[in-house]
Amino acid sequence: MTARPAIGPVLAAAGASVAALVLAACGGGSSDTGDGASTSRSSQTLSHVHGLGVDPADGRVYVATHNGLYTVAKGQKPKLVGHRRDDFMGFTVTGEKTFIASGHGAPGSGRPGNVGLIETKDTGRTWTSRSLSGEADFHSLESARGTVYGYEGGRIRVSSDLRSWDDRAALEALDLAVSPAGDRLLATTAEGVATSTDGGRTFGEGAGPVQAFVSWPAEKSLFGIGTSGRLSSSADGGTSWKELTTVPGGQPQALTAVNADHVLAATMTGVYESRDGGKTFAELAPLAS
Structure with a gap:
């Protein structure tokens, strides 16, 4: 698959743990030949997680992976949603039953290597191409107040209609988070978390602890997870951080905070859930090594 663009300096500066994180997320090819997977494979152990989300309609947890979109629940096997086994690189929930994503078409599927921006309005059963098909591969997607x-x-791209895009700042980053008010955009860099107050047109210098992934569900509840799986929170938009706990499984693959209490994290060993603001975590599903 296509490597993460413009990530080399981030890896060099942030250390070997970030390099291993990105390689784990991007390495390896799809083992199937397209959409014709047998039903016996519709439930299996997850691997290579790229995104996490919760449908506000029913609270179901969705996991975007290298080999399709799955639902997970404690005590149950992961279930493939629909039949697509595409590599879902960027993924976020934008409303009830509505998600947007990006990535790579599964081998043999007939879809392009870079699928551009795709959208589902039936929780991932079917997807519609909205823009940039065959051109773009978003590795991080965030939405606030109708803006994506x-x-x-290696650049920030912004859209209000999922069709036309405004290209903004170029920078070396791994993940994005946008404030609930939509007035600040964060990017995780090798120097720390960089902040933009003009919609991603410019960024200040990275500051504070280096975070691999960040998620901002409420104005005073920003969460970040470091390269070793150490989870922290910030009540002031990333100016200061409070360490909470270490999520089991070491290096993180994804982080999504649904609200100030409900936090999801994927590490090298599993998908984990916290219901107490990130103080403790329970496993929802294991990941294949």
């Missing part, structure tokens, strides 16, 4: 922010090709 994406990180693609």
Whole structure:
């Protein structure tokens, strides 16, 4: 698959743990030949997680992976949603039953290597191409107040209609988070978390602890997870951080905070859930090594 664009300096500066994180997320090819997977494979152990989300309609947890979109629940096997086994690189929930994503078409599926921006309005059973098919591969997608922010090709790209895109700042980053008010955009860099107050047109210097992934569900509840799986929170938009706990499984693969209490994290060993603001975590599903 296509490597993460413009990530080399981030890896060099943030250390070997971030390099291993990105390689684990991006390495390896799809083992199937397209959409014709047998029903016996519709439930299996997850691997290579790229995104996490919760449908506000029913609270179901969705996991975007290298080999399709799955639902997970404690005590149950992961279940493939629909039949697509595409590599879902960027993924976020934008409303009830509505998600947007990006990535790579599964081998043999007939879909392009870079699927651009796709959208589902039936919780992932079917997807519609909205823009940039065959061109773009977003590795981070965030949405606030009707505006979508994406990180693609080493730059920030912004859209209000999922069709036309405004290219903004170029920077070396791994993940994005946007404030609930939509007035600040964060990017995780090798120097720390960088902040933009003009919609991603410019960023200040990275500051504070280096975070691999960040998620901002409420104005005073920003969460970040470091390269070793150490989870922290910030009540002031990333100016200061409070360490909470270490999520089991070491290096993180994804982080999504649904609200100030409900936090999801994927590490090298599993998908984990916290219901107490990130103080403790329970496993929802294991990941294949």
